[in-house]
């Protein structure tokens with residue numbers, strides 16, 4: 001049985017992921033729009049450290065750093081993302 005709070009959280013995650021995927025498709029044409037469609041770090045309580053063993057590097061929405069960069073990006077949250085960070089949208093990536 002899914003309670004209302006859990007269902008609401010899953011819906012919000014789905015909406016953020018959908019928005020993030022849409023934003024990714026627009027990235028080449030409009031980098032500003034890509035960033036504006038994501039949640040702010042403040043709104044999702046992002047922090048640059050893990051939470052009970054969960055961290056961005058294990059998250060379904062994490063985009064790994066390219067080249068020699070130490071930070072990656074996220075499909076749902078604005079800005080550079082530390083692989084050891086965490087936010088309330090964390091969703092374990094079943095492939096990691």
Ligand code: SF4
Pocket residue numbers: 046055056057059060061062063073074075076077081085086087088089090091
């Ligand atoms: S934990 Fe939050 S900031 Fe980190 S990758 Fe997942 S959704 Fe993005």
